[in-house]
Amino acid sequence: MPATATRDTPAAILDTAERLVQQRGFNGFSYADVAAELGVTKAGLHYHFAGKAELGEALMNRYTDRFGEALAQIDAGERPAPEKLDAYVDLYADVLSDERMCLCGMLAAEYGTLPERMQAVVLRFFDENERWLERVLEDGRRAGTVSVTGSARDAARLIVSALEGAMLVARPYADVERFRAASRALLAGLVG
């Protein structure tokens, strides 16, 4: 019996690569970086993920699926819309406090250089987030807990944009409070 990995190797590869992409970008990390950190060789990585494009795609699908599960978790709580929005903001804050950018926000910056199949997942991520927010905002409007001036769709797109941008700007300052301040000001204008 050959030596067994202490945990699922593909998952460990994805964990390391994910962090590297979130901190350095898809064009800012290499198979060598991942291999060195895991103490394996580049060839070993190619066994699990044929190429960088396949690794990137797997990364994004896992991230987007997990984000969807987190949204389902928020829904399961049956809380009023403003609390759901606060929980949504916390998802972003948790990523940032790890000194990471949102994976798909990072890849949105590099969009023009990405393999086609990775580009498609970037759009899927934003679409799913916008749909979820739109529904929460409409529920809140019906319940009288949220007062959005324009369309719920436009407000949802503003929220995604503002939170992605707040992460983008706050990370160079290594200042989560900067993100928190922007989030508060955002929700104050929408929920107030």
Place this chain on the structure above:
Amino acid sequence: MPATATRDTPAAILDTAERLVQQRGFNGFSYADVAAELGVTKAGLHYHFAGKAELGEALMNRYTDRFGEALAQIDAGERPAPEKLDAYVDLYADVLSDERMCLCGMLAAEYGTLPERMQAVVLRFFDENERWLERVLEDGRRAGTVSVTGSARDAARLIVSALEGAMLVARPYADVERFRAASRALLAGLVG
């Protein structure tokens, strides 16, 4: 007399490199890309800019200075604060309509991989923008044309964050209207 360039060569290099960075990122373009587009050799570029770090720094300083001049232009008009904010949003929209990301927004994503001197300019860009916005918002509040709930500084930071994020998200969709919708929703919550 040697052949004369049709226009200032360093400026032409900066123009091309700037667009490439805005569309592909600092880690997504090379000297070879710039040289090919200008019809010169890589060695020729090194004569004008010693290395990629120096080219990047020159790029950012020119961009930040130009942005500052554009803000001074807006101030020169002596318009009320809401009109100044509209003009400010237009600066971003113009960049996006060229299918480019804000230069410093792009470099904020790649921040961890940048040479130190380029990192410093990223912060300078955001600082100067926030200061300008903070002043406009305070002027507007005094004149009664703007009603910001929290501090002008936090609102300024929200505006920078939201506009950077709106560019980041809208560009993969190649949809300037997506940016416009987010901008309108943003200002509606702040100026309303």
Place this chain on the structure above:
DNA sequence: GTCTATAACGAGATAGAC
């Protein structure tokens, strides 16, 4: 100021042993 030529390195990827 721009060129040719090349050095030095790292990236992504593959073949084949174990």
Place this chain on the structure above:
DNA sequence: GTCTATCTCGTTATAGAC
């Protein structure tokens, strides 16, 4: 499943001719 070894290519950068 992971390794060693190697290949090919692109990238940054320099030396030196014109």
